[in-house]
Amino acid sequence: MSKFPIKPLLLQIHSVAGLAAALVLAMMGITGAIMSFEDEIQAGLNASLAHVPPGAVAPLAPGELVARLQADPDGGKVAAITLSRDPSAAVRIRFARGEDGARPSSVFVDPRDGHVLGTPRGEAFFATVRRLHRWLLLPGDGNGAGRQITGAAVLGLVVLLITGLVLRWPRRAGSAALWLKPQLGLSGRGLHRSLHTVIGTWLLPVYLVMALTGLSYSYGWYKDGLTWLLAPASPPMQMSSPKAPRDGRSESRPEPQPVALDLVWATVLREAGDRFSTVQLTLPAGAGTAVRVRSWLHDANDGARDEFRVDGVSGRLLAAERYADKTPGERALARILDIHRGSILGLPGQIVFMMAGALMPLFAVTGVLLYVSRRRLRRPRQAPSIQLVPGE
Structure with missing residues (x-):
């Protein structure tokens, strides 16, 4: 056969x-x-846009920085802020999509006065x-x-x-x-x-x-x-979302509450300490209140980062995932993009x-x-x- x-x-x-x-x-x-x-x-x-000349003026708090940007009626809604420990590094601002679905270009901002330096x-x-x-x-x-x-x-x-x-x-x-x-x-x-x-x-x-x-x-x-x-034992961190009414009646979506960025930033500094080199704050979309925080570690050359969820109204820490506490499987999942490329x-x-x-x-x-x-x-x-x- x-x-x-x-x-x-x-x-x-x-x-x-x-x-x-x-x-x-x-x-x-x-x-x-x-x-x-x-x-x-x-x-x-x-390189020329991402850095500002040294000066004696202290950088603005993130809340004040965003407030100055949002004061411009032609500016978009801020969706994410990237800050660096380096005092000469500019702050990068990313905007949310507009009503037409298009996302405006991000901008580099002088951290000392909120002046827009340019588009990357x-x-x-x-x-x-x-x-x-x-x-x-x-x-x-x-x-x-x-x-x-x-x-x-x-x-x-x-x-x-x-x-x-x-x-x-x-x-x-x-x-x-x-x-x-x-x-x-x-x-x-x-x-x-x-x-x-x-x-x-x-x-x-x-x-x-x-x-x-x-x-x-x-x-x-x-x-x-x-x-x-x-990572079978590690449930993913969830972003908070508004709860549905208990009586079953249909209601319009609640208005998004203003985010107290200074409270969020204080929590980030307390939790991240002096370990971070760059921090990205992603503001909640819609009526959510949780701010997603990614904190890249300055003593790691491999892209390792901690992640937090902070309530944008009270500044309360909702969840934390520290890279040092992760199992090898959890680290692989956290860095799957780095593995991919x-x-x-x-x-x-x-x-x-x-x-x-x-x-x-x-x-x-x-x-x-x-x-x-x-x-x-x-x-x-x-x-x-x-x-x-x-x-x-």
Whole structure:
């Protein structure tokens, strides 16, 4: 009895998944590579705006700073404030979306007098690249069809990685050298196959990490499963929301209460102490009162941060998640974006992940070429037609 032809079946699955997801994966790879050093690029572009000259004037309290900005009738509603321990660093203000759904550009502000220094360069470009990477610029953003398409493409990438590894698995241990060494002296189909398979083998672990972390941004069930696996005993911090009326009568939404930022800031300084380098305060949307606080630690070069929830009316601490108290699984969940883009490994990791993203179109092109050439090889050859010369 002949063995079940598993490899031809896997090759068919690999080809179909590759053709279906090639264009989307190539686009996601390029945009991901562009965003690999977004923070460093924006820091270089905005070096002159992000810092203020030294002076003897003390910085304004966050509440006074926001009040001066909101006094401008043409200014948007402040949504987030990023402050630094560095006295020469400007404060970055991000605004909420307007009635038309558009979000105004953020601004750098002088912390001493609330003077607007300017709009960050490159912000609109990277915002567009991010929307293209996550949602293909389709309407609805995270609630539209783009999120489902990119999620399906990443699932297809997992299928490609698994089937590709099985198809490439060496029959003999001694063939590993040929398995990992590209044959650059070949041409045509041979070169395409060598580039596709050998480089894909080298980058397989990187693409697998990208896929398994990226799926958490596409599917809620996957994120819940990842949380259950890595941190089953840690319920996520919840933002406060207004309670529904007990008598069941429909009421209009309550008016949002003013946020006492100075009380919030006092709580942040008490809880974070002298451990932070940068703090971001995200103000509540709608009628909520909880302010989300992210505090990046100054003694950690790996992007570690503490998180707090502070009541914006009373300044009371609602919840706290300190990085030092987290389990390894909780730390992985907290830094899943850093894992996704390789920055958790420092500069070498960022470079490797950037190159992997930039090479994604190579697999799309070589995969299509291999599929077309394979179809041609399988096409039955026609018998040459014989034309008789008159008189023969």
